[in-house]
Amino acid sequence: MTDLLKTPILYSFRRCPYCIRAHMALKYAELKIELRSVELSNLPAEALAVSPHATVPSLVIGEHEYIDESWDIMKWALQQNDPEHWMGENQQFLQEAEMLVETNDFSFKEDLDQYKYADRYPQHPARVYRERGEEFLQELEEMLQQQVFLLAPQITVADVAVFPFIRQFALVDKPWFDAAPYPRLQHWLVAMSGTSWFQDAFRKREIWQSGATDSLL
Ligand SMILES: N[C@@H](CCC(=O)N[C@@H](CS)C(=O)NCC(=O)O)C(=O)O
Structure with a gap:
Protein backbone atom coordinates (compact mmCIF):
# COMPACT_ATOMS: atom_id res chain seq x y z
CA MET A 1 0.00 0.00 0.00
CA THR A 2 1.35 3.42 -0.95
CA ASP A 3 1.49 6.42 1.35
CA LEU A 4 -1.29 8.86 0.61
CA LEU A 5 -0.34 12.51 0.22
CA LYS A 6 -1.69 14.90 2.82
CA THR A 7 -2.37 17.37 0.05
CA PRO A 8 -3.09 15.74 -3.34
CA ILE A 9 -1.76 17.58 -6.41
CA LEU A 10 -3.85 18.42 -9.46
CA TYR A 11 -2.17 19.11 -12.79
CA SER A 12 -4.62 21.10 -14.82
CA PHE A 13 -4.93 23.23 -17.95
CA ARG A 14 -7.41 26.06 -17.50
CA ARG A 15 -9.27 25.75 -20.81
CA CYS A 16 -9.43 21.95 -20.92
CA PRO A 17 -13.03 20.75 -20.42
CA TYR A 18 -11.87 17.57 -18.68
CA CYS A 19 -9.79 19.67 -16.26
CA ILE A 20 -12.68 22.03 -15.64
CA ARG A 21 -15.03 19.26 -14.55
CA ALA A 22 -12.36 17.67 -12.34
CA HIS A 23 -11.55 21.04 -10.77
CA MET A 24 -15.24 21.81 -10.17
CA ALA A 25 -15.80 18.51 -8.36
CA LEU A 26 -12.68 18.89 -6.20
CA LYS A 27 -13.63 22.45 -5.28
CA TYR A 28 -17.21 21.44 -4.48
CA ALA A 29 -15.96 18.62 -2.26
CA GLU A 30 -13.97 21.24 -0.32
CA LEU A 31 -10.80 19.19 -0.46
CA LYS A 32 -7.37 20.61 0.21
CA ILE A 33 -5.64 20.22 -3.15
CA GLU A 34 -2.48 21.75 -4.52
CA LEU A 35 -3.20 23.14 -7.97
CA ARG A 36 -0.48 23.14 -10.60
CA SER A 37 -1.73 25.09 -13.57
CA VAL A 38 0.12 23.92 -16.69
CA GLU A 39 0.12 24.54 -20.42
CA LEU A 40 -0.68 21.77 -22.85
CA SER A 41 2.10 22.82 -25.17
CA ASN A 42 4.64 22.59 -22.38
CA LEU A 43 3.69 19.90 -19.88
CA PRO A 44 6.34 19.75 -17.15
CA ALA A 45 8.16 16.47 -16.49
CA ALA A 54 0.49 12.71 -21.50
CA THR A 55 -2.87 14.30 -20.82
CA VAL A 56 -4.35 16.51 -18.14
CA PRO A 57 -5.97 16.45 -15.68
CA SER A 58 -4.02 14.16 -13.42
CA LEU A 59 -4.50 14.01 -9.67
CA VAL A 60 -1.64 12.69 -7.58
CA ILE A 61 -3.07 11.15 -4.42
CA GLY A 62 -0.17 9.07 -3.14
CA GLU A 63 3.56 8.60 -3.35
CA HIS A 64 3.02 6.29 -6.34
CA GLU A 65 -0.66 6.73 -6.91
CA TYR A 66 -2.51 9.03 -9.30
CA ILE A 67 -5.81 9.31 -11.17
CA ASP A 68 -5.49 10.48 -14.75
CA GLU A 69 -9.10 10.28 -15.97
CA SER A 70 -11.26 13.29 -15.22
CA TRP A 71 -14.44 11.27 -14.63
CA ASP A 72 -12.56 9.11 -12.12
CA ILE A 73 -11.24 12.26 -10.41
CA MET A 74 -14.81 13.53 -10.12
CA LYS A 75 -16.00 10.29 -8.56
CA TRP A 76 -13.01 10.19 -6.21
CA ALA A 77 -13.76 13.76 -5.06
CA LEU A 78 -17.41 13.00 -4.39
CA GLN A 79 -16.54 9.85 -2.51
CA GLN A 80 -14.50 12.02 -0.13
CA ASN A 81 -17.28 14.54 0.37
CA ASP A 82 -20.59 15.14 -1.38
CA PRO A 83 -22.25 17.90 0.68
CA GLU A 84 -25.14 18.64 -1.69
CA HIS A 85 -25.61 15.06 -2.89
CA TRP A 86 -24.41 15.42 -6.45
CA MET A 87 -24.39 11.63 -6.63
CA GLY A 88 -27.83 11.35 -5.03
CA GLU A 89 -28.67 10.12 -1.55
CA ASN A 90 -27.85 6.53 -2.52
CA GLN A 91 -25.61 7.38 -5.45
CA GLN A 92 -28.66 6.86 -7.66
CA PHE A 93 -27.52 9.51 -10.17
CA LEU A 94 -24.20 7.85 -10.81
CA GLN A 95 -25.36 5.20 -13.27
CA GLU A 96 -27.36 7.62 -15.41
CA ALA A 97 -24.48 10.08 -15.31
CA GLU A 98 -22.09 7.32 -16.47
CA MET A 99 -24.24 6.85 -19.59
CA LEU A 100 -24.25 10.55 -20.38
CA VAL A 101 -20.49 10.75 -19.83
CA GLU A 102 -20.02 7.85 -22.22
CA THR A 103 -21.92 9.68 -24.99
CA ASN A 104 -20.30 12.99 -24.10
CA ASP A 105 -16.71 11.79 -23.97
CA PHE A 106 -16.81 9.71 -27.10
CA SER A 107 -19.34 10.58 -29.81
CA PHE A 108 -20.17 14.14 -28.74
CA LYS A 109 -16.54 15.08 -28.09
CA GLU A 110 -15.65 13.92 -31.58
CA ASP A 111 -18.49 15.99 -33.10
CA LEU A 112 -17.40 18.96 -30.98
CA ASP A 113 -13.79 18.75 -32.16
CA GLN A 114 -14.82 18.44 -35.81
CA TYR A 115 -17.24 21.35 -35.49
CA LYS A 116 -14.71 23.50 -33.64
CA TYR A 117 -11.85 22.73 -36.00
CA ALA A 118 -13.95 22.23 -39.16
CA ASP A 119 -11.16 23.62 -41.35
CA ARG A 120 -9.12 20.54 -40.41
CA TYR A 121 -11.96 18.26 -41.58
CA PRO A 122 -12.74 19.60 -45.06
CA GLN A 123 -14.83 16.53 -46.02
CA HIS A 124 -17.87 18.41 -44.72
CA PRO A 125 -18.84 21.97 -43.89
CA ALA A 126 -18.97 22.90 -40.18
CA ARG A 127 -22.79 22.75 -40.32
CA VAL A 128 -22.68 18.97 -40.81
CA TYR A 129 -20.50 18.45 -37.72
CA ARG A 130 -22.70 20.81 -35.78
CA GLU A 131 -25.82 18.86 -36.78
CA ARG A 132 -24.18 15.66 -35.54
CA GLY A 133 -23.46 17.30 -32.21
CA GLU A 134 -27.00 18.59 -32.02
CA GLU A 135 -28.29 15.06 -31.42
CA PHE A 136 -26.76 15.28 -27.94
CA LEU A 137 -28.01 18.85 -27.45
CA GLN A 138 -31.50 17.62 -28.31
CA GLU A 139 -31.23 14.75 -25.82
CA LEU A 140 -30.19 17.18 -23.08
CA GLU A 141 -32.93 19.65 -24.04
CA GLU A 142 -35.51 16.88 -23.60
CA MET A 143 -34.09 15.97 -20.20
CA LEU A 144 -34.24 19.62 -19.17
CA GLN A 145 -37.93 19.73 -20.10
CA GLN A 146 -38.51 17.41 -17.14
CA GLN A 147 -36.58 19.51 -14.60
CA VAL A 148 -34.18 22.40 -14.30
CA PHE A 149 -31.01 20.26 -14.20
CA LEU A 150 -30.33 17.08 -16.12
CA LEU A 151 -31.29 14.45 -13.57
CA ALA A 152 -32.94 16.38 -10.77
CA PRO A 153 -34.26 19.80 -9.73
CA GLN A 154 -30.77 20.56 -8.43
CA ILE A 155 -27.25 20.16 -9.85
CA THR A 156 -25.94 16.61 -9.97
CA VAL A 157 -22.69 15.07 -11.07
CA ALA A 158 -24.16 14.66 -14.57
CA ASP A 159 -24.52 18.42 -15.10
CA VAL A 160 -20.94 19.11 -14.09
CA ALA A 161 -19.53 16.25 -16.17
CA VAL A 162 -21.00 17.43 -19.48
CA PHE A 163 -21.23 21.19 -18.92
CA PRO A 164 -17.69 22.22 -20.02
CA PHE A 165 -18.17 20.41 -23.32
CA ILE A 166 -21.58 21.97 -24.02
CA ARG A 167 -20.06 25.32 -23.17
CA GLN A 168 -17.34 24.81 -25.77
CA PHE A 169 -19.90 23.73 -28.36
CA ALA A 170 -22.00 26.84 -27.69
CA LEU A 171 -18.97 29.13 -27.96
CA VAL A 172 -17.98 27.93 -31.43
CA ASP A 173 -20.77 30.14 -32.81
CA LYS A 174 -22.52 31.87 -29.92
CA PRO A 175 -25.06 33.80 -32.05
CA TRP A 176 -26.11 30.51 -33.64
CA PHE A 177 -26.39 28.77 -30.25
CA ASP A 178 -28.38 31.64 -28.73
CA ALA A 179 -30.89 31.50 -31.57
CA ALA A 180 -31.10 27.68 -31.74
CA PRO A 181 -34.23 25.89 -30.49
CA TYR A 182 -32.74 24.82 -27.15
CA PRO A 183 -34.25 27.26 -24.62
CA ARG A 184 -33.81 24.96 -21.62
CA LEU A 185 -30.23 24.19 -22.51
CA GLN A 186 -29.45 27.89 -23.00
CA HIS A 187 -30.87 28.63 -19.56
CA TRP A 188 -28.99 25.69 -18.02
CA LEU A 189 -25.71 26.84 -19.60
CA VAL A 190 -26.09 30.30 -18.08
CA ALA A 191 -26.84 28.74 -14.67
CA MET A 192 -23.88 26.35 -14.84
CA SER A 193 -21.51 29.10 -16.05
CA GLY A 194 -22.53 31.22 -13.06
CA THR A 195 -21.63 28.65 -10.42
CA SER A 196 -18.77 29.51 -8.10
CA TRP A 197 -17.19 26.13 -8.95
CA PHE A 198 -16.89 27.04 -12.62
CA GLN A 199 -15.79 30.60 -11.86
CA ASP A 200 -13.04 29.19 -9.70
CA ALA A 201 -11.96 26.59 -12.25
CA PHE A 202 -11.78 29.17 -15.02
CA ARG A 203 -9.88 31.81 -13.04
CA LYS A 204 -6.53 32.69 -14.62
CA ARG A 205 -3.58 31.52 -12.57
CA GLU A 206 0.13 31.68 -12.88
CA ILE A 207 1.62 28.77 -14.77
CA TRP A 208 3.29 26.39 -12.33
CA GLN A 209 7.05 26.05 -12.50
CA SER A 210 9.01 23.21 -10.99
CA GLY A 211 9.98 24.19 -7.44
CA ALA A 212 7.31 26.91 -7.18
CA THR A 213 5.46 27.36 -3.88
CA ASP A 214 2.18 25.52 -3.52
CA SER A 215 -1.01 27.26 -4.43
CA LEU A 216 -4.19 25.69 -3.15
CA LEU A 217 -7.20 25.02 -5.34
N1 LIG B 1 -9.90 10.84 -20.98
C1 LIG B 1 -9.11 11.93 -20.45
C2 LIG B 1 -8.91 12.94 -21.55
C3 LIG B 1 -8.05 14.11 -21.13
C4 LIG B 1 -7.58 14.92 -22.34
O1 LIG B 1 -7.66 14.47 -23.50
N2 LIG B 1 -7.05 16.12 -22.08
C5 LIG B 1 -6.50 16.91 -23.14
C6 LIG B 1 -6.64 18.39 -22.88
S1 LIG B 1 -8.30 18.96 -23.01
C7 LIG B 1 -5.02 16.67 -23.23
O2 LIG B 1 -4.36 16.60 -22.22
N3 LIG B 1 -4.47 16.55 -24.45
C8 LIG B 1 -3.07 16.38 -24.62
C9 LIG B 1 -2.53 17.21 -25.73
O3 LIG B 1 -3.30 17.82 -26.46
O4 LIG B 1 -1.30 17.24 -25.88
C10 LIG B 1 -9.81 12.53 -19.23
O5 LIG B 1 -11.04 12.39 -19.12
O6 LIG B 1 -9.13 13.07 -18.36
Whole structure:
Protein backbone atom coordinates (compact mmCIF):
# COMPACT_ATOMS: atom_id res chain seq x y z
CA MET A 1 0.00 0.00 0.00
CA THR A 2 1.35 3.42 -0.95
CA ASP A 3 1.49 6.42 1.35
CA LEU A 4 -1.29 8.86 0.61
CA LEU A 5 -0.34 12.51 0.22
CA LYS A 6 -1.69 14.90 2.82
CA THR A 7 -2.37 17.37 0.05
CA PRO A 8 -3.09 15.74 -3.34
CA ILE A 9 -1.76 17.58 -6.41
CA LEU A 10 -3.85 18.42 -9.46
CA TYR A 11 -2.17 19.11 -12.79
CA SER A 12 -4.62 21.10 -14.82
CA PHE A 13 -4.93 23.23 -17.95
CA ARG A 14 -7.41 26.06 -17.50
CA ARG A 15 -9.27 25.75 -20.81
CA CYS A 16 -9.43 21.95 -20.92
CA PRO A 17 -13.03 20.75 -20.42
CA TYR A 18 -11.87 17.57 -18.68
CA CYS A 19 -9.79 19.67 -16.26
CA ILE A 20 -12.68 22.03 -15.64
CA ARG A 21 -15.03 19.26 -14.55
CA ALA A 22 -12.36 17.67 -12.34
CA HIS A 23 -11.55 21.04 -10.77
CA MET A 24 -15.24 21.81 -10.17
CA ALA A 25 -15.80 18.51 -8.36
CA LEU A 26 -12.68 18.89 -6.20
CA LYS A 27 -13.63 22.45 -5.28
CA TYR A 28 -17.21 21.44 -4.48
CA ALA A 29 -15.96 18.62 -2.26
CA GLU A 30 -13.97 21.24 -0.32
CA LEU A 31 -10.80 19.19 -0.46
CA LYS A 32 -7.37 20.61 0.21
CA ILE A 33 -5.64 20.22 -3.15
CA GLU A 34 -2.48 21.75 -4.52
CA LEU A 35 -3.20 23.14 -7.97
CA ARG A 36 -0.48 23.14 -10.60
CA SER A 37 -1.73 25.09 -13.57
CA VAL A 38 0.12 23.92 -16.69
CA GLU A 39 0.12 24.54 -20.42
CA LEU A 40 -0.68 21.77 -22.85
CA SER A 41 2.10 22.82 -25.17
CA ASN A 42 4.64 22.59 -22.38
CA LEU A 43 3.69 19.90 -19.88
CA PRO A 44 6.34 19.75 -17.15
CA ALA A 45 8.16 16.47 -16.49
CA GLU A 46 6.32 16.17 -13.15
CA ALA A 47 2.96 16.14 -14.98
CA LEU A 48 4.15 13.69 -17.63
CA ALA A 49 5.34 11.33 -14.90
CA VAL A 50 1.77 10.96 -13.66
CA SER A 51 0.01 10.63 -16.98
CA PRO A 52 0.87 7.68 -19.23
CA HIS A 53 -1.08 9.29 -22.10
CA ALA A 54 0.49 12.71 -21.50
CA THR A 55 -2.87 14.30 -20.82
CA VAL A 56 -4.35 16.51 -18.14
CA PRO A 57 -5.97 16.45 -15.68
CA SER A 58 -4.02 14.16 -13.42
CA LEU A 59 -4.50 14.01 -9.67
CA VAL A 60 -1.64 12.69 -7.58
CA ILE A 61 -3.07 11.15 -4.42
CA GLY A 62 -0.17 9.07 -3.14
CA GLU A 63 3.56 8.60 -3.35
CA HIS A 64 3.02 6.29 -6.34
CA GLU A 65 -0.66 6.73 -6.91
CA TYR A 66 -2.51 9.03 -9.30
CA ILE A 67 -5.81 9.31 -11.17
CA ASP A 68 -5.49 10.48 -14.75
CA GLU A 69 -9.10 10.28 -15.97
CA SER A 70 -11.26 13.29 -15.22
CA TRP A 71 -14.44 11.27 -14.63
CA ASP A 72 -12.56 9.11 -12.12
CA ILE A 73 -11.24 12.26 -10.41
CA MET A 74 -14.81 13.53 -10.12
CA LYS A 75 -16.00 10.29 -8.56
CA TRP A 76 -13.01 10.19 -6.21
CA ALA A 77 -13.76 13.76 -5.06
CA LEU A 78 -17.41 13.00 -4.39
CA GLN A 79 -16.54 9.85 -2.51
CA GLN A 80 -14.50 12.02 -0.13
CA ASN A 81 -17.28 14.54 0.37
CA ASP A 82 -20.59 15.14 -1.38
CA PRO A 83 -22.25 17.90 0.68
CA GLU A 84 -25.14 18.64 -1.69
CA HIS A 85 -25.61 15.06 -2.89
CA TRP A 86 -24.41 15.42 -6.45
CA MET A 87 -24.39 11.63 -6.63
CA GLY A 88 -27.83 11.35 -5.03
CA GLU A 89 -28.67 10.12 -1.55
CA ASN A 90 -27.85 6.53 -2.52
CA GLN A 91 -25.61 7.38 -5.45
CA GLN A 92 -28.66 6.86 -7.66
CA PHE A 93 -27.52 9.51 -10.17
CA LEU A 94 -24.20 7.85 -10.81
CA GLN A 95 -25.36 5.20 -13.27
CA GLU A 96 -27.36 7.62 -15.41
CA ALA A 97 -24.48 10.08 -15.31
CA GLU A 98 -22.09 7.32 -16.47
CA MET A 99 -24.24 6.85 -19.59
CA LEU A 100 -24.25 10.55 -20.38
CA VAL A 101 -20.49 10.75 -19.83
CA GLU A 102 -20.02 7.85 -22.22
CA THR A 103 -21.92 9.68 -24.99
CA ASN A 104 -20.30 12.99 -24.10
CA ASP A 105 -16.71 11.79 -23.97
CA PHE A 106 -16.81 9.71 -27.10
CA SER A 107 -19.34 10.58 -29.81
CA PHE A 108 -20.17 14.14 -28.74
CA LYS A 109 -16.54 15.08 -28.09
CA GLU A 110 -15.65 13.92 -31.58
CA ASP A 111 -18.49 15.99 -33.10
CA LEU A 112 -17.40 18.96 -30.98
CA ASP A 113 -13.79 18.75 -32.16
CA GLN A 114 -14.82 18.44 -35.81
CA TYR A 115 -17.24 21.35 -35.49
CA LYS A 116 -14.71 23.50 -33.64
CA TYR A 117 -11.85 22.73 -36.00
CA ALA A 118 -13.95 22.23 -39.16
CA ASP A 119 -11.16 23.62 -41.35
CA ARG A 120 -9.12 20.54 -40.41
CA TYR A 121 -11.96 18.26 -41.58
CA PRO A 122 -12.74 19.60 -45.06
CA GLN A 123 -14.83 16.53 -46.02
CA HIS A 124 -17.87 18.41 -44.72
CA PRO A 125 -18.84 21.97 -43.89
CA ALA A 126 -18.97 22.90 -40.18
CA ARG A 127 -22.79 22.75 -40.32
CA VAL A 128 -22.68 18.97 -40.81
CA TYR A 129 -20.50 18.45 -37.72
CA ARG A 130 -22.70 20.81 -35.78
CA GLU A 131 -25.82 18.86 -36.78
CA ARG A 132 -24.18 15.66 -35.54
CA GLY A 133 -23.46 17.30 -32.21
CA GLU A 134 -27.00 18.59 -32.02
CA GLU A 135 -28.29 15.06 -31.42
CA PHE A 136 -26.76 15.28 -27.94
CA LEU A 137 -28.01 18.85 -27.45
CA GLN A 138 -31.50 17.62 -28.31
CA GLU A 139 -31.23 14.75 -25.82
CA LEU A 140 -30.19 17.18 -23.08
CA GLU A 141 -32.93 19.65 -24.04
CA GLU A 142 -35.51 16.88 -23.60
CA MET A 143 -34.09 15.97 -20.20
CA LEU A 144 -34.24 19.62 -19.17
CA GLN A 145 -37.93 19.73 -20.10
CA GLN A 146 -38.51 17.41 -17.14
CA GLN A 147 -36.58 19.51 -14.60
CA VAL A 148 -34.18 22.40 -14.30
CA PHE A 149 -31.01 20.26 -14.20
CA LEU A 150 -30.33 17.08 -16.12
CA LEU A 151 -31.29 14.45 -13.57
CA ALA A 152 -32.94 16.38 -10.77
CA PRO A 153 -34.26 19.80 -9.73
CA GLN A 154 -30.77 20.56 -8.43
CA ILE A 155 -27.25 20.16 -9.85
CA THR A 156 -25.94 16.61 -9.97
CA VAL A 157 -22.69 15.07 -11.07
CA ALA A 158 -24.16 14.66 -14.57
CA ASP A 159 -24.52 18.42 -15.10
CA VAL A 160 -20.94 19.11 -14.09
CA ALA A 161 -19.53 16.25 -16.17
CA VAL A 162 -21.00 17.43 -19.48
CA PHE A 163 -21.23 21.19 -18.92
CA PRO A 164 -17.69 22.22 -20.02
CA PHE A 165 -18.17 20.41 -23.32
CA ILE A 166 -21.58 21.97 -24.02
CA ARG A 167 -20.06 25.32 -23.17
CA GLN A 168 -17.34 24.81 -25.77
CA PHE A 169 -19.90 23.73 -28.36
CA ALA A 170 -22.00 26.84 -27.69
CA LEU A 171 -18.97 29.13 -27.96
CA VAL A 172 -17.98 27.93 -31.43
CA ASP A 173 -20.77 30.14 -32.81
CA LYS A 174 -22.52 31.87 -29.92
CA PRO A 175 -25.06 33.80 -32.05
CA TRP A 176 -26.11 30.51 -33.64
CA PHE A 177 -26.39 28.77 -30.25
CA ASP A 178 -28.38 31.64 -28.73
CA ALA A 179 -30.89 31.50 -31.57
CA ALA A 180 -31.10 27.68 -31.74
CA PRO A 181 -34.23 25.89 -30.49
CA TYR A 182 -32.74 24.82 -27.15
CA PRO A 183 -34.25 27.26 -24.62
CA ARG A 184 -33.81 24.96 -21.62
CA LEU A 185 -30.23 24.19 -22.51
CA GLN A 186 -29.45 27.89 -23.00
CA HIS A 187 -30.87 28.63 -19.56
CA TRP A 188 -28.99 25.69 -18.02
CA LEU A 189 -25.71 26.84 -19.60
CA VAL A 190 -26.09 30.30 -18.08
CA ALA A 191 -26.84 28.74 -14.67
CA MET A 192 -23.88 26.35 -14.84
CA SER A 193 -21.51 29.10 -16.05
CA GLY A 194 -22.53 31.22 -13.06
CA THR A 195 -21.63 28.65 -10.42
CA SER A 196 -18.77 29.51 -8.10
CA TRP A 197 -17.19 26.13 -8.95
CA PHE A 198 -16.89 27.04 -12.62
CA GLN A 199 -15.79 30.60 -11.86
CA ASP A 200 -13.04 29.19 -9.70
CA ALA A 201 -11.96 26.59 -12.25
CA PHE A 202 -11.78 29.17 -15.02
CA ARG A 203 -9.88 31.81 -13.04
CA LYS A 204 -6.53 32.69 -14.62
CA ARG A 205 -3.58 31.52 -12.57
CA GLU A 206 0.13 31.68 -12.88
CA ILE A 207 1.62 28.77 -14.77
CA TRP A 208 3.29 26.39 -12.33
CA GLN A 209 7.05 26.05 -12.50
CA SER A 210 9.01 23.21 -10.99
CA GLY A 211 9.98 24.19 -7.44
CA ALA A 212 7.31 26.91 -7.18
CA THR A 213 5.46 27.36 -3.88
CA ASP A 214 2.18 25.52 -3.52
CA SER A 215 -1.01 27.26 -4.43
CA LEU A 216 -4.19 25.69 -3.15
CA LEU A 217 -7.20 25.02 -5.34
N1 LIG B 1 -9.90 10.84 -20.98
C1 LIG B 1 -9.11 11.93 -20.45
C2 LIG B 1 -8.91 12.94 -21.55
C3 LIG B 1 -8.05 14.11 -21.13
C4 LIG B 1 -7.58 14.92 -22.34
O1 LIG B 1 -7.66 14.47 -23.50
N2 LIG B 1 -7.05 16.12 -22.08
C5 LIG B 1 -6.50 16.91 -23.14
C6 LIG B 1 -6.64 18.39 -22.88
S1 LIG B 1 -8.30 18.96 -23.01
C7 LIG B 1 -5.02 16.67 -23.23
O2 LIG B 1 -4.36 16.60 -22.22
N3 LIG B 1 -4.47 16.55 -24.45
C8 LIG B 1 -3.07 16.38 -24.62
C9 LIG B 1 -2.53 17.21 -25.73
O3 LIG B 1 -3.30 17.82 -26.46
O4 LIG B 1 -1.30 17.24 -25.88
C10 LIG B 1 -9.81 12.53 -19.23
O5 LIG B 1 -11.04 12.39 -19.12
O6 LIG B 1 -9.13 13.07 -18.36
